[in-house]
Amino acid sequence: MRTTLVKLQADLENCTDLKPLDHEEYPHDYGFKFICNKCRYEHPKEIIINRFDRIAVQLKSQIKRTANFFTYCKDCHNEIFIIITLAEPVTAESKDTEDEDNFIPIIEVHSHGCRIKEFILEDQFQCTSSAGNIIEGVDLRANDWSEFDEEGNIPVTITNAKFQLEELPGNGQVTTL
Numbered sequence: 001m002r003t004t005l006v007k008l009q010a011d012l013e014n015c016t017d018l019k020p021l022d023h024e025e026y027p028h029d030y031g032f033k034f035i036c037n038k039c040r041y042e043h044p045k046e047i048i049i050n051r052f053d054r055i056a057v058q059l060k061s062q063i064k065r066t067a068n069f070f071t072y073c074k075d076c077h078n079e080i081f082i083i084i085t086l087a088e089p090v091t092a093e094s095k096d097t098e099d100e101d102n103f104i105p106i107i108e109v110h111s112h113g114c115r116i117k118e119f120i121l122e123d124q125f126q127c128t129s130s131a132g133n134i135i136e137g138v139d140l141r142a143n144d145w146s147e148f149d150e151e152g153n154i155p156v157t158i159t160n161a162k163f164q165l166e167e168l169p170g171n172g173q174v175t176t177l
C-alpha cells in the first residue's frame, strides 16, 4: 500500500497541540480527491472518510480486508480502499513554529489502488490554549482563526495555516485496521 502524510503548518499564538478534532463521538470527516493507480482516472468528486467506519471488503482475489473506505474506479473498476491512522505524536522540538518549513504530520492515509491527490479541509480542528483549555471547532479553512478563551482569559490565534501532502515510497506492506 502507499502512504500519504497530511502535514500541517501554522503560526500559533497562546495555544499548542493543533490537530484534527477526531474521536468516536465526533469523528473527523477527512475529505480527499484521488487518482486511480491503474488507469490514472482523476475522480472529480470529493470522498469523505471517517476513521471509525469499518468496512468489510471482499476483494476479487477472495482476500478479505477491513478498511475505512472502499470503492471501484468509475472508469476501470479497479478496487480502491483506504485506511486512515493518526500520525505519530511529535516531539516538542518539532512543534517549533519559528521554523518556516516545519510541517507536522497529522494523519497517515494508507491507500490501495489509488493515489491521494488533494486534501480537502473541514472545520474540525482543536487546540489547547496556554491556559490549558481544549478549544474545539477550530476552523482553518480561511487559513487564519481566532477565539477568546473565556476561561483562561486569553486570546487564541492561529494564522498562516497550510497543508501539504507527502507521498512516502510505496511498498508491499499491507496496513490493517
Ligand SMILES: [Zn+2]
Binding pocket: 036, 037, 038, 039, 040, 041, 073, 074, 075, 076, 077, 078
Ligand atoms: Zn481506474
